Amino acid sequence: MVTAYCYYCDKDVEFTVKEIEITSNLKGVEINYTAKVPYCNECKNEIYIAELDDENIKKANDEYRKQSGIITIKEIEDILSTYNISGKTLAKLLGWGQATIERYLKGITPLKLYSDELKKLQNPINMKKLYDLNKDYIGEQSRRKIEIALKNILNSNTKKIVNVFDVAKFFLSKVNVEIGSSITPLKLQKLIYYAQGWHLAFLDKPLFATELEAWKYGPVSPELWREYQSYNYQEIKKIDFEPSKIFDIEQIQLLNEVYDTYGIFDAIGLMKMTHEDTPWKEIRKTHKESERSSEIIPQEKIREYFKNLKEIFNIQEFKDIKKSLYKYRDILGN
Numbered sequence: 001m002v003t004a005y006c007y008y009c010d011k012d013v014e015f016t017v018k019e020i021e022i023t024s025n026l027k028g029v030e031i032n033y034t035a036k037v038p039y040c041n042e043c044k045n046e047i048y049i050a051e052l053d054d055e056n057i058k059k060a061n062d063e064y065r066k067q068s069g070i071i072t073i074k075e076i077e078d079i080l081s082t083y084n085i086s087g088k089t090l091a092k093l094l095g096w097g098q099a100t101i102e103r104y105l106k107g108i109t110p111l112k113l114y115s116d117e118l119k120k121l122q123n124p125i126n127m128k129k130l131y132d133l134n135k136d137y138i139g140e141q142s143r144r145k146i147e148i149a150l151k152n153i154l155n156s157n158t159k160k161i162v163n164v165f166d167v168a169k170f171f172l173s174k175v176n177v178e179i180g181s182s183i184t185p186l187k188l189q190k191l192i193y194y195a196q197g198w199h200l201a202f203l204d205k206p207l208f209a210t211e212l213e214a215w216k217y218g219p220v221s222p223e224l225w226r227e228y229q230s231y232n233y234q235e236i237k238k239i240d241f242e243p244s245k246i247f248d249i250e251q252i253q254l255l256n257e258v259y260d261t262y263g264i265f266d267a268i269g270l271m272k273m274t275h276e277d278t279p280w281k282e283i284r285k286t287h288k289e290s291e292r293s294s295e296i297i298p299q300e301k302i303r304e305y306f307k308n309l310k311e312i313f314n315i316q317e318f319k320d321i322k323k324s325l326y327k328y329r330d331i332l333g334n
């Protein structure tokens with residue numbers, strides 16, 4: 001049983017956390033975010049819990065950063081993971097105090113000037129320049145890691161087609177048990193399908209070559225299904241995986257966005273969503289609902305459908321992919 005101190009009752013009490021929509025003004029910018037607020041179960045007053053407060057402040061900050069064009073925590077994390085570099089090492093390369101980046105990751109908002117410096121590094125060519133200029137300031141091991149990452153990223157501009165197992169591994173490396181995110185074989189299938197769709201829509205090329213089939217439960221890659229079949233409806237364990245060995249920076253950003261957009265739904269939610277998508281729907285029209293089928297969903301159909309979605313919802317950048325969730329508003333509720 002979790003309890004916290006209530007000032008009004010002057011004792012530890014059980015409490016209920018409610019999600020509250022908050023509009024506030026931060027440094028002259030109006031921001032909206034959902035805060036988690038704990039209320040005492042006995043006197044119903046709001047109570048103070050440091051962890052939740054920190055979380056809310058972080059959210060408000062992130063929202064502020066988004067609105068004012070300041071780099072977000074997630075974008076900084078993406079830079080670190082893309083170049084396989086620690087916050088301290090990056091600070092050294094930039095000639096900044098060694099705790100600077102760590103502080104940004106904890107929620108301190110960078111000045112615009114510093115934010116712009118960091119944003120530049122989203123382009124691997126700028127990162128390479130910075131690295132070449134200052135590599136003598138960092139350790140041997142860090143150098144080796146960054147060099148491998150940079151080489152892989154800069155050499156893969158041609159967008160090689162990867163295999164579906166690597167796409168699966170990317171998502172499985174994102175599982176975070178602490179925040180309750182998990183991936184079952186069925187959910188994994190839906191994630192790779194949306195990754196393929198958006199890759200086709202944005203970059204005009206397939207992410208992986210494998211064809212998807214219109215199974216009863218939505219689009220499925222049969223070989224991926226076989227690979228994780230033994231998990232059945234269980235969660236697949238988190239794996240360690242270094243994305244930059246396989247994907248280029250654009251693909252990593254796209255996959256991160258796909259995960260952020262669809263990863264919050266469970267397998268059943270995602271299955272219902274794919275059932276609303278034309279490529280699967282059209283093929284299944286000729287089948288009974290319960291009928292098994294392994295008919296291939298032509299890649300052309302997937303490309304056409306996602307390009308269309310991109311247009312309808314005016315999706316210009318990867319981060320806009322979330323807008324397309326509106327399509328599923330009736331089945332997702334609230």
Ligand SMILES: [Zn+2]
Pocket residue numbers: 006007008009010013040041042043044045
């Ligand atoms: Zn109370």
